Amino acid sequence: MRCIINFSQLILSNYLIQLFHPMQTNPSTKHLISYQQHLQSFIQRYNQRTKKSKKLAQTNRPFLADNKSFVDFNITLKEMFYPIVATSSLGSKIWDVDGNEYIDVTMGYGVNLFGHNPSFLKEALAAQLEQGIQIGPQAEFVGEVAELICEFTGMERVAFSNTGTEAVMAAIRLARTATKRHKIALFSGSYHGHYDGTLATTVMINGNLQTVAIAPGITQDVVKDVLVLDYGNPESLELIKYYAQELAAVLVEPVQSRRLDLQPQLFLQELRQLTIESGITLIFDEMVTGFRIHPGGAQAWFGIEADIATYGKIVGGGMPIGVIAGKAKYMNAIDGGLWNYGDASYAQEKKTFFAGTFCKHPLAIASAKAVLQYLKAQGNTLQEQLNQQTLQFVKTLNFYFKKEKLPIEMAHFGSIFGSTSMGNNFTEGESSVIVFDLLYYHLLYRGIMLRGNGGFLSTAHTDKDIERIIFAVQDSIEELKEAGLLASY
Numbered sequence: 073m074r075c076i077i078n079f080s081q082l083i084l085s086n087y088l089i090q091l092f093h094p095m096q097t098n099p100s101t102k103h104l105i106s107y108q109q110h111l112q113s114f115i116q117r118y119n120q121r122t123k124k125s126k127k128l129a130q131t132n133r134p135f136l137a138d139n140k141s142f143v144d145f146n147i148t149l150k151e152m153f154y155p156i157v158a159t160s161s162l163g164s165k166i167w168d169v170d171g172n173e174y175i176d177v178t179m180g181y182g183v184n185l186f187g188h189n190p191s192f193l194k195e196a197l198a199a200q201l202e203q204g205i206q207i208g209p210q211a212e213f214v215g216e217v218a219e220l221i222c223e224f225t226g227m228e229r230v231a232f233s234n235t236g237t238e239a240v241m242a243a244i245r246l247a248r249t250a251t252k253r254h255k256i257a258l259f260s261g262s263y264h265g266h267y268d269g270t271l272a273t274t275v276m277i278n279g280n281l282q283t284v285a286i287a288p289g290i291t292q293d294v295v296k297d298v299l300v301l302d303y304g305n306p307e308s309l310e311l312i313k314y315y316a317q318e319l320a321a322v323l324v325e326p327v328q329s330r331r332l333d334l335q336p337q338l339f340l341q342e343l344r345q346l347t348i349e350s351g352i353t354l355i356f357d358e359m360v361t362g363f364r365i366h367p368g369g370a371q372a373w374f375g376i377e378a379d380i381a382t383y384g385k386i387v388g389g390g391m392p393i394g395v396i397a398g399k400a401k402y403m404n405a406i407d408g409g410l411w412n413y414g415d416a417s418y419a420q421e422k423k424t425f426f427a428g429t430f431c432k433h434p435l436a437i438a439s440a441k442a443v444l445q446y447l448k449a450q451g452n453t454l455q456e457q458l459n460q461q462t463l464q465f466v467k468t469l470n471f472y473f474k475k476e477k478l479p480i481e482m483a484h485f486g487s488i489f490g491s492t493s494m495g496n497n498f499t500e501g502e503s504s505v506i507v508f509d510l511l512y513y514h515l516l517y518r519g520i521m522l523r524g525n526g527g528f529l530s531t532a533h534t535d536k537d538i539e540r541i542i543f544a545v546q547d548s549i550e551e552l553k554e555a556g557l558l559a560s561y
């Protein structure tokens with residue numbers, strides 16, 4: 073039997089739910105010995121290789137309330153549950169406090185499109201540091217950066233925040249202001265940051281599907297106007313139609329990081345048509361896809377014009393940034409709209425509230441300017457080549473998994489890749505979660521730094537890096553097979 077567990081769902085539930093219910097494992101006696109021997113020997117080797125990172129985690133724990141983790145806490149793997157502490161990075165590589173070198177495919181959760189510490193960004197940041205960090209007056213290049221973003225994204229006006237979460241929060245507020253409606257719809261499996269107003273899910277209560285907050289501390293009131301729908305499912309369009317007059321916005325992560333195999337262009341086109349007809353704001357959350365899949369992001373890739381799009385990550389070049397780009401009709405709620413000197417004009421449109429001490433931070437703006445100018449000079453070929461390289465990489469891995477009859481399959485969207493599914497070809501009683509977590513640690517041990525179940529390629533990754541990653545995957549899998557943790561179907 074194959075693919076009974078969708079790994080993206082596992083990641084989602086791990087991320088959102090199992091946080092509060094750490095998973096216990098229950099290996100069967102049949103494989104207990106080899107499994108335990110493997111764990112014991114591997115944990116020892118892993119700890120030995122990363123001992124300073126482990127020591128720092130223990131030292132920091134009393135003071136540092138730490139959410140840093142690519143895999144969830146699991147009692148069986150507890151002794152390896154600590155973040156690798158990085159000391160330096162360059163190109164595709166990261167070095168840790170123990171002196172280990174890693175090929176990094178975490179790439180700052182998708183920030184580092186050009187690899188680590190590229191010289192053009194270092195120079196832009198050094199030049200701004202030389203000028204100082206003036207928070208209060210306007211950052212010198214902010215207008216240029218806004219104009220460049222409009223050029224790339226096809227949007228009319230732009231505002232800046234410090235994170236993607238803030239950008240999404242502001243986009244929703246702008247949509248509610250413009251439409252004077254309250255409800256928003258978003259899709260299960262998507263991630264839009266940690267703003268309370270998007271942290272909703274649906275559960276069946278007394279036979280009725282209800283929206284509830286995903287974690288303690290988020291009140292029911294905050295999510296009561298959120299509809300969580302099934303992504304790519306035509307029935308969701310019917311529900312949007314049903315609630316059309318109440319919906320301020322539909323918020324979409326066009327290709328969800330957790331469901332890379334789901335790229336529903338037709339659904340998105342129909343959604344666009346429906347939202348136009350119903351006066352609903354279509355918000356594309358392009359935090360991950362923006363500037364990566366295509367210079368114009370998912371909007372350009374799918375040929376769909378959203379009303380508002382949110383960006384971050386790549387465009388900040390490693391500095392914290394969030395971008396809200398949209399049609400003037402929405403963005404004018406930030407400043408009241410356009411006006412001129414020397415006549416009777418003034419900002420006439422209804423404003424909402426938008427603020428932030430660090431918005432338009434001079435370092436983030438200088439860095440964004442350098443990123444956008446670099447991307448403009450490179451043209452579409454940068455993304456095309458990287459997408460092609462990732463396609464080949466994923467094809468090679470899938471060919472190997474298939475040849476070995478392993479219950480693993482990878483997908484990619486441009487240069488983002490991740491596993492889509494994990495079957496149940498594990499030793500009796502063992503779960504795919506622990507095997508995937510173990511695979512993650514095995515790869516780290518072999519000098520490959522993944523983001524959970526996948527990662528990002530950057531323009532700094534060479535063919536040799538990719539060969540090394542593939543070799544490390546094969547080597548790790550061989551060891552897991554020998555320990556009886558993974559079997560061919």
Ligand SMILES: Cc1ncc(COP(=O)(O)O)c(C=O)c1O
Nearest residue numbers: 235236237263264265325357359
């Ligand atoms: C699609 C999407 N939206 C929003 C966010 C939140 O961005 P940030 O972490 O900068 O707040 C993320 C973060 O990964 C994301 O992937």
